[in-house]
Amino acid sequence: AAANYIVDVAAKDGAALAVEDLTGIRRLYRRGNGQGPDYRFRLNSWPHGKAKKMIEYKAAWKGITTVQLTRSETYGSSSRCSACGEKLRSPERGDVAHRRMLWCQACIKWTDRDVNAALNLSTRGRSRFDRSLPSRSETQEAGNRSQQATASSNPVGKEEGLAGEAVTGNGTATLILRV
Numbered sequence: 262a263a264a265n266y267i268v269d270v271a272a273k274d275g276a277a278l279a280v281e282d283l284t285g286i287r288r289l290y291r292r293g294n295g296q297g298p299d300y301r302f303r304l305n306s307w308p309h310g311k312a313k314k315m316i317e318y319k320a321a322w323k324g325i326t327t328v329q330l331t332r333s334e335t336y337g338s339s340s341r342c343s344a345c346g347e348k349l350r351s352p353e354r355g356d357v358a359h360r361r362m363l364w365c366q367a368c369i370k371w372t373d374r375d376v377n378a379a380l381n382l383s384t385r386g387r388s389r390f391d392r393s394l395p396s397r398s399e400t401q402e403a404g405n406r407s408q409q410a411t412a413s414s415n416p417v418g419k420e421e422g423l424a425g426e427a428v429t430g431n432g433t434a435t436l437i438l439r440v
Contacts, residue, residue, distance in 0.1 A: 279382050280386075
C-alpha cells in the first residue's frame with residue numbers, strides 16, 4: 262500500500278524518486294543500542310529491501326525514473342540543515358519536547374530530523390539527476406533534429422526522451438514517510 266502511494270504521488274506530480282541505500286540499517290537496531298526489545302523487533306522485522314524493490318518495480322512499470330543514491334551520497338543526510346547546510350545540533354539530554362528534532366544555529370529553528378533527512382536526500386537525488394541532463398549544445402542539436410524529424414507529429418517542437426522531462430514541475434515538495 263505504501264509503495265503504491267509513493268509511486269502514484271510521483272506519477273501524478275511528474276516527479277523522479279530518489280532511493281537511499283538501506284544496506285546495514287539493521288545495525289542501528291541491535292541489542293544494546295538503547296531501544297527496548299519490542300521496538301527492535303518491530304523495526305528489524307520490517308522488510309526494508311522488499312519495500313525498496315517494490316517501489317523500484319512499480320516506478321519502472323509506470324515509467325517513473327528512480328535515482329539510486331550511494332552510501333556516500335546519503336551519509337550525513339540528517340546532520341546538515343536542508344535550508345542552509347549548517348551542521349545541526351542535538352537537543353540537551355532530557356529535553357523531551359525536542360526529542361527527535363535538531364537545532365540549526367544559522368536558521369535559528371528546530372527541525373524534525375526525519376523531515377530534514379528526506380529534504381536533503383531529495384536535493385541530492387535531484388542534483389544527481391540534473392547531472393544526467395545533456396549539455397546545452399547537445400540539447401540544441403537534439404531539438405533541431407527533433408523539430409526537423411517530427412515537425413508533423415510534435416507541433417510544439419520539444420525534444421522527447423531527455424532527462425529534463427521527468428523533473429519538469431518537480432517542485433520542492435517531498436514525500437516524507439514515517440515508520
